[in-house]
Amino acid sequence: MTPPEKEQRARQRRLDPLEELRASTEAWLSQFNIAFALMSIIPLLICCYLITVKFFSLSILAGINGMYFLFAVILALLGLLAGRQVIRTVIRRLLDANERMDRFQTMQSEFVHHVAHEFRSPLAIIKGALDNLRDGLYGTLTSEQVEPLTMSNREVARLRRVVGDLLDIGQIESGKLALHRELLVLQEVLRDVTQACQALSTERGLALELQAPEQPIRVHADRDRLSQVFLNLVTNAIKFTPRGGVQVRLTRNGAATQVEVADSGRGIAREDLGRLFVKFERVGAGDQEGSGLGLAIAKAIVELHDGRIWVESESNRGSHFFVRLPAEG
């Protein structure tokens, strides 16, 4: 494991609320032990004093009703012991329940991971066979045969994306999404992304524009993962914009760099904004295809880069998605 990966794992561990709870409980329990020892020492000393020095002095015993006092001290000690035991048991049970939940979540992510992998091999066969058909390896196709073939190819591509998204979300939830960071020029990443989306925007009759300063803006980031985020934002913008255009704007403000993806689409209702980055929530998707995972994945990737992603939008007034990342140099 390389040092940045180690650092990332360590950060994830620190951020894990369960780990935090477990650590703070352990610390609390040890403090409780010290407090308990301190609290018990005074009655114990009194007991020892009474037993060893004063026990046989009947005048003292009769005077302060020594037997009752001794009884009370023993009861208090037993009460403290029992209380401590109850608290310990309750905390241990809570921790166990949390651990079981944790294990269940890991199992769930592993299951998703396994299932997604199991999908890839049959998908490879279907795709291979369809491509062989399309390329005429089993004979020339009639024009009537081409249409269902194109349809099947499109659906295979869709399945491929869903499997990819499921694997990503599985990795994110199990804390296994590792970044391969390098020094990148953001202009290059955004240029590649807008170029990749050009065909889709032309097909939909939209203008796709990139506005970026000439001075290169550098970030220390994972090229593939960052491209994935911007690709998701731009394709979403195109899909949800019936007319007009999509602008990608890159700006730098001191130590932070900001990418804005703005569209003139139908916008997002105020009450839906909160659900937008939640997995499987397909806000206003209507007939648009998608796994409902893209924005949840984008958010996780941006946050792993110590960045922030948010949206400003109103119904029928377009949407503006922002990604802010720490800039280098």
Added chain:
Amino acid sequence: MGVATGKTVLFADDEESMRKVLERRLTAWGCRPIAATNSLDAVRLARERRPDLILLDDTMPGLTGLAACHQLKLGEDTRHIPVLVLTARDSRTLAAEVRTAGADGFLQKPFEFTELLQLIEGALAQPQPLRS
């Protein structure tokens, strides 16, 4: 006529359908395909037939594709043959394992045939370690 034309390509996959798909495609590219149903079969056929290139599925029962690749790269009579690994696993975490096993490249399933052809041509064009 591409670099791959006329080359003997040994490929191993435990799925019969995948073998059929690959065989058809390799033939269309002008290669001479040899099919193996598992890794051990692939290692044996590689020693007997000395192909120009080997394609291994990573997840086969018994010996994995990567382990087979490692064996081939250790064998004096097979180490010069370029090996490409096809995998259903996550390619980003696999890169290091592939390098350790000595494979000359890998591709994640499902893939585009254009990507595979590029990889094959690239591997065939690379100078390979001499037979000792």
